[in-house]
Amino acid sequence: MSSTTFGQKGIEAVHNKEYAAAVPLLDKALESSDSPAWLLARAQAQQQLKNYDAALHDAELAYHVAADRGSGTSRKLMIDAQYRRATIYFKLGRYADSDCCAKWSMNLAEGRPARENDGVEKNVDKDGNYTLNYEDAVADKKSQPGQSGARGGAAALATSVSTAKTGFENEWNRAYAWRSQALGMLKGLPEDHPGRKVSVTKIPARPVKKKVEPVVDSSDDDEPVSTPAGNPTKADDPAPGSVPDEKLKLRVDFYQTNQTVTVSIFVKDVKKDDLRVEFAENQVQIAPLPREVASYVKPGDREATSTFILGGGIVPSGSRWTATPRKIELVLQKAVAGVKWGKWGEEKIGAVASEDVQTATSSSQPAAQVSAQQAQPSPSTAKAPTPPKPAGAPAYPTSSKSGPKNWDKVVDGEDDEDNKDVNAFFKTLYKGATPEQQRAMMKSFVESNGTALSTDWSDVKGRTVETIPPEGVEAKKWT
Structure with a gap:
């Protein structure tokens, strides 16, 4: 099997959330090529398996390899690498570092130079604690790509700056939403918590590639190769017992x-x-x-x-x-x-x-x-006891692919890939807003029929927010 086939199968396994199966496939693929796409897929798999050091290694190496190649997809891969760093640092409890990486992912999505000295990591006080707060991050939309006035429907916050599209609008929104989680966690941390410290740099130190044995290329996957002991073993098989x-x-x-x-x-x-x-x-x-x-x-x-x-x-x-x-x-x-x-x-x-x-x-x-x-009740028992309901068990049968959900206790924050829907983001945004910002959000959203959302009360309090539908859509009054 070629390295390309291993890589495609590995990416497919990650897409299907079969993370344990994906890692050895991507290991095989990466023996012959440092593909940034394969490295990022393995980083995601390792993160989900809680192998955070290995995940960070792959994400940082993917950033460097993508930057070195300078191909048409390099910027997209660098954006993804910074975002992956953000999610890994979040899982490690390093929330300030997570926000910095998410901001760098946004900057790249805006088309800004990769080596620009933006000073994101320098937002610290004399004690080394990160000073950027939740409200600052929510308002940090001046360079959001593809926005013009209040267009874009409910998925776009109102902004007065018109910016060109870069092709990475989805990546920008993903990193922007992630920042709300990282800074939301920072709000409740004590002043001396290590999660408030910034220890990352925009361009990470280049990791040393792990040494691996070369792939034995065989035109026939079923053709055995001779080992010193004389036992036939398939060229792409690991040694028995080597898989955990x-x-x-x-x-x-x-x-x-x-x-x-x-x-x-x-x-x-x-x-x-x-x-x-x-x-x-x-x-x-x-x-x-x-x-x-x-x-x-x-x-x-x-x-x-x-x-x-x-x-x-x-x-x-x-x-x-x-x-x-x-x-x-x-x-x-x-x-x-x-x-x-x-x-x-x-x-x-x-x-x-x-x-x-x-x-x-x-x-x-x-x-x-x-x-x-x-x-079973015994003959001498008038009534069989009713079994107590197990604590933490689901209330109803379920056929959900993710298994039963305990609606009495929903765990927050797990699986960075699943916490990205627009409704969840706006709930988080509204909950973290000031009373004045909440009034502005409610007024602008209702008056515009869901086509604009503003957090600036001084802007919307004295006017009726106009309905401005997305391009290609005509607004009609209900009769």
Whole structure:
């Protein structure tokens, strides 16, 4: 397989949020070429896997490689590299550094010189704390590309400066929205918190490329090469046991009803006739499983077996499974009907004895671990006890691709790629505005029929804000 194919597959895996599978594919691709696009894809995957040092290494190297190449896509890749630095520093709790990188991403999107001395990182006081505040960042729109007056609908804030389009308007908006998160976090930090310190530079030090073995180019992927021991090994296979368990684990999705939990296990090239699925009261064991991330795995190897420790007790005889070439689906009958599982469970690589494990539910969910026999009322019992609702469990069945959501406790700030919709941004903007700015936002938005949004009360308080629709759209009065 060529490096280009590895790179394309790696980027595709990142797009599908299969981060553990993406890293080894991009490792292979980057052995022969320092493609900034591949480096940025691997940086995103490493960030989602919480390998922040590796992610930062790739983002900074991508910036330098893109700048060196000077091709037509270089500026876009440099913008993306600065944005990736911003998201990584945010995850590390370095919020001042995160805001600086987001601002540099905006500057590049505006078409400003990459080596311009803009002094962003010098906004610090005598104690070294970042002095830029949330309100300053919200008002920092004078150079927003592609804006003219109040045009652009609800997605554009009112501005009095007309600027030319650069082709990077979406990238600018993305970095601008990210700044609201970084500076929002800074608002609540104590004065001596390290997250207030600025330690980044606009152009990062060039990282040293990690030393890797060259790719063995073979015209036939199935052609074995001889090793000193005389054992045939595929040229693109890592050594057995060299892939960590976390990267071997498969992508799993699930939904549940009062009676069953349906678990979907995504794995390619499943051979249904060879598959062995064993149900127990607290786990399901499956073998042999092909591992795309470690293609050396053979039937009988430890890596070819997975034990799925379940999030609650099941009735093995009432459970079933089906398989297609790309997915294994388990339909598990709950031992206690009506009890919601907080999660489906967890995957363990290799065989695990049933008696050596407990269900993967938390201690706050004892009802999910009750056996089917315990749930049945005895003849002397007038009424069976009602199982308590597990703490933190979802209120209703769900088929969401991201799994069940606990609406009583929504975690803030996770997944930088998913927190970018316009409504969420405006909620954050409104919440952080002063009462006067909120009045201006409400008045301008309502009077303009949603086509303008201003935070300047002195500008809008004495006039009716005109409806100015986007180009190509005609405003009509309701009759």
